[in-house]
Amino acid sequence: xxxxxxxxxxxxxxxxxxxxxxxxxxxxxxxxxxxxxxxxxxxxxxxxxxxxxxxxxxxxxxxxxxxxxxxxxxxxxxxxxxxxxxxxxxxxxxxxxxxxxxxxxxxxxxxxxxxxxxxxxxxxxxxxxxxxxxxxxxxxxxxxxxxxxxxxxxxxxxxxxxxxxxxxxxxxxxxxxxxxxxxxxxxxxxxxxxxxxxxxxxxxxxxxxxxxxxxxxxxxxxxxxxxxxxxxxxxxxxxxxxxxxxxxxxxxxxxxxxxxxxxxxxxxxxxxxxxxxxxxxxxxxxxxxxxxxxxxxxxxxxxxxxxxxxxxxxxxxxxxxxxxxxxxxxxxxxxxxxxxxxxxxxxxxxxxxxxxxxxxxxxxxxxxxxxxxxxxxxxxxxxxxxxxxxxxxxxxxxxxxxxxxxxxxxxxxxxxxxxxxxxxxxxxxxxxxxxxxxxxxxxxxxxxxxxxxxxxxxxxxxxxxxxxxxxxxxxxxxxxxxxxxxxx
RNA sequence: GGGCCAUUAGCUCAGUCGGCAGAGCACCUGACUUUUAAUCAGGGUGUCCCAGGUUCGAAUCCUGGAUGGCUCACCA
Numbered sequence: 001x002x003x004x005x006x007x008x009x010x011x012x013x014x015x016x017x018x019x020x021x022x023x024x025x026x027x028x029x030x031x032x033x034x035x036x037x038x039x040x041x042x043x044x045x046x047x048x049x050x051x052x053x054x055x056x057x058x059x060x061x062x063x064x065x066x067x068x069x070x071x072x073x074x075x076x077x078x079x080x081x082x083x084x085x086x087x088x089x090x091x092x093x094x095x096x097x098x099x100x101x102x103x104x105x106x107x108x109x110x111x112x113x114x115x116x117x118x119x120x121x122x123x124x125x126x127x128x129x130x131x132x133x134x135x136x137x138x139x140x141x142x143x144x145x146x147x148x149x150x151x152x153x154x155x156x157x158x159x160x161x162x163x164x165x166x167x168x169x170x171x172x173x174x175x176x177x178x179x180x181x182x183x184x185x186x187x188x189x190x191x192x193x194x195x196x197x198x199x200x201x202x203x204x205x206x207x208x209x210x211x212x213x214x215x216x217x218x219x220x221x222x223x224x225x226x227x228x229x230x231x232x233x234x235x236x237x238x239x240x241x242x243x244x245x246x247x248x249x250x251x252x253x254x255x256x257x258x259x260x261x262x263x264x265x266x267x268x269x270x271x272x273x274x275x276x277x278x279x280x281x282x283x284x285x286x287x288x289x290x291x292x293x294x295x296x297x298x299x300x301x302x303x304x305x306x307x308x309x310x311x312x313x314x315x316x317x318x319x320x321x322x323x324x325x326x327x328x329x330x331x332x333x334x335x336x337x338x339x340x341x342x343x344x345x346x347x348x349x350x351x352x353x354x355x356x357x358x359x360x361x362x363x364x365x366x367x368x369x370x371x372x373x374x375x376x377x378x379x380x381x382x383x384x385x386x387x388x389x390x391x392x393x394x395x396x397x398x399x400x401x402x403x404x405x406x407x408x409x410x411x412x413x414x415x416x417x418x419x420x421x422x423x424x425x426x427x428x429x430x431x432x433x434x435x436x437x438x439x440x441x442x443x444x445x446x447x448x449x450x451x452x453x454x455x456x457x458x459x460x461x462x463x464x465x466x467x468x469x470x471x472x473x474x475x476x477x478x479x480x481x482x483x484x485x486x487x488x
Numbered sequence: 489g490g491g492c493c494a495u496u497a498g499c500u501c502a503g504u505c506g507g508c509a510g511a512g513c514a515c516c517u518g519a520c521u522u523u524u525a526a527u528c529a530g531g532g533u534g535u536c537c538c539a540g541g542u543u544c545g546a547a548u549c550c551u552g553g554a555u556g557g558c559u560c561a562c563c564a
Binding site for chain 2 (some may be wrong): 007008009010012061063064066067068069070072080081083085086087101102113115116117119121135136137138139140141142143144145146147148149151152160202203204205245247249250252253254255259261398401404405406408436457460463484485486487
């Protein structure tokens with residue numbers, strides 16, 4: 001136990017385990033009969049004054065004063081001070097306490113009182129060691145700042161940086177509110193396969209895995225869309241799935257290889273209904289979790305209260321770049337203007353794709369929002385229904401808050417013949433080397449051939465919504481264990 | 489994948505022109521019965537990210553590598 005490469009502090013703690021056991025003191029104790037959390041007492045001291053309580057927590061600070069001592073212990077809801085005296089505990093127990101280290105988890109029982117300075121404190125009459133900590137904690141004053149250590153050893157981050165816990169508590173509440181908002185309105189939560197025989201529903205590179213018994217490659221899902229729409233065909237007219245999606249793409253402050261999405265489908269609805277659903281649900285979640293729809297994100301003040309503005313993508317491009325795509329008749333004219341604006345392009349892009357590229361390149365991150373950008377070119381929307389008024393566009397929107405795309409939605413394409421053609425166009429792109437283009441999903445087309453009711457569909461990037469609502473600058477701040485390269 | 493930056497004690501960080509490896513907290517020894525980043529006296533505990541190179545001498549300069557951050561590309 002004392003071999004290997006340990007610091008002096010680790011060696012000291014390991015030696016204590018041996019010493020404790022020699023004295024019959026077990027360093028990894030049984031559960032302690034806890035009656036309260038620290039916060040229960042701190043928030044309502046009058047009800048507890050003079051009463052006995054039992055708490056369990058991690059020692060975060062120790063202050064010894066000879067024959068008396070103070071410490072703070074931390075449980076899942078906060079910290080509380082404890083006070084220990086040799087004349088109350090007896091010499092043996094008091095010596096045992098003095099041998100404990102910051103980081104150890106103990107259970108304490110005692111009477112609540114207030115110190116001279118007024119701090120609510122537990123006057124400990126008995127305690128036991130529940131778990132001996134063998135490693136020193138990060139510094140009490142500066143906390144754990146090293147971003148790499150915070151992500152790799154999130155438990156340390158949670159221990160010493162209390163605001164981190166708050167973010168993940170908020171995340172949990174946001175998801176809980178989303179789920180109850182939807183189920184209360186008659187949406188059925190379902191689970192569809194995570195392993196797909198072909199990856200569809202989005203333009204992204206998938207992760208590939210292998211099933212040994214079937215001897216086939218499987219893809220981790222890049223979207224839940226195509227299975228959920230099969231369910232709508234089957235008569236489940238209001239469904240949603242909240243779950244993990246995997247995309248084999250780069251990592252950035254806005255992208256993690258695995259992330260959480262919710263996709264929502266409602267039959268006999270269209271994308272305008274999805275706008276109302278999204279803005280109402282987002283505002284409702286903000287009110288429940290934050291108590292207000294007015295938020296601050298990285299210095300920007302935004303109000304999530306509906307209604308959010310609805311703007312056509314082409315109008316935004318005109319407004320922000322001065323380029324009027326109404327006057328651009330064909331692909332050649334579009335490519336010409338793209339070259340003039342130094343827009344880097346894959347070869348042979350069409351007018352619609354260039355319009356979309358203009359939006360992404362020059363407009364997207366300038367949208368403070370919340371705002372709906374609607375009517376996307378059909379070429380970049382292979383699963384969305386064409387606008388009745390102009391078949392070059394689709395009834396699709398994306399929602400932006402603080403320059404981040406947080407949702408993508410459309411009136412679903414229900415025409416199986418059109419869907420097959422769109423897939424075929426994607427397949428030809430794939431053949432030309434675009435490995436993010438869709439694969440042909442014959443079974444999905446077959447499902448559409450049986451008839452799918454007019455349907456509105458909405459996908460939300462849950463992590464990004466959590467970022468917005470918790471004022472977190474990086475997606476890694478809202479994912480407990482973000483993807484990291486293994487060390488060494 | 490490209491560019492820029494970072495990596496020194498358990499943690500947070502200094503380290504000048506290339507000349508014995510530093511501080512605060514933590515830790516160790518001692519004092520102290522209501523402290524508050526407790527205080528007082530004493531103690532430095534290290535693979536300076538790794539591997540080479542230059543040099544009498546490298547934490548410091550050079551080359552290569554590792555990990556991370558930001559950013560660009562890509563994507564949501």
